[in-house]
């Protein structure tokens with residue numbers, strides 16, 4: 001039997017401006033969610049980077065100027081330090097393939113700086129608060145997620161791993177005189193990737209006869225992961241082929257969200273292992289019982305507050321002068337959606353952002369799947 005052609009693997013992560021994996025983003029999210037507040041503000045700067053550099057430069061300067069006026073004394077000094085680091089990064093640190101940046105910057109006695117680059121756009125929002133605003137990053141992680149492309153054309157075959165809308169690793173082989181062996185090798189490699197549980201979605205791309213045959217030959221557990229089949233001409237450049245998979249994948253993610261929402265509704269109706277509404281979801285996340293936080297894209301319940309001394313949290317009333325429980329005046333205001341997502345990230349609770357759902361809207365726009373208390377815990381709590 002002839003030797004199989006060798007598989008060639010290329011990693012596209014690790015350098016400045018190169019693609020970020022979902023794992024890397026999750027690590028950054030945890031760092032941001034756990035960042036302890038100080039008296040110095042954290043600037044959270046999300047920008048879409050266009051070819052017209054003047055455009056994002058104008059947005060950045062305009063917003064930094066407005067925000068600066070909201071601080072005075074040492075806080076203003078710290079703000080200026082943080083803003084200076086962002087300007088420096090935007091001037092010299094943005095890679096050519098970057099389409100969106102998220103930069104978190106704090107000056108003062110406990111400085112912090114984290115610039116993140118993505119090959120997909122991000123909403124232009126720049127805010128300054130005492131904790132980083134991570135909702136847009138969590139939304140990006142949920143929207144773009146990750147998937148695998150199996151590319152089969154005359155002469156070549158490839159597995160391309162896509163994380164957060166950009167290729168992170170590619171495995172290539174030739175499909176000439178040893179076509180069957182080459183295809184078999186590629187499928188085994190694909191099986192290994194999918195069986196690790198890291199990738200759950202598969203896109204098939206190539207010239208239609210080849211890719212249709214490849215689909216028919218897939219083992220059932222791989223065939224069940226196929227999201228879509230995309231036709232590509234043998235002459236199409238690989239970046240165009242990758243780009244063509246993104247829109248159908250995003251559409252499929254909307255379908256995933258619908259499934260999650262239906263599961264949430266079923267769990268409320270049958271097992272009681274889910275809660276809905278801002279207050280109950282907050283309690284579940286704060287108590288560490290939340291396993292999955294589901295929220296509508298349009299969910300925005302406004303401000304809430306927390307007592308720094310006794311830990312009391314309220315999400316549906318105006319911030320009082322002092323805490324009604326312990327009478328402390330050390331109260332912290334927060335944006336409820338941001339705080340929910342921040343607390344969820346701290347306890348490793350996954351977040352699902354749903355574009356539209358009448359069910360979820362009727363339930364207050366937010367819900368949580370929760371761990372049920374074991375019978376032993378229930379008894380001891382009841383006693």
Ligand SMILES: [Zn+2]
Nearest residue numbers: 307310323326
């Ligand atoms: Zn209190």
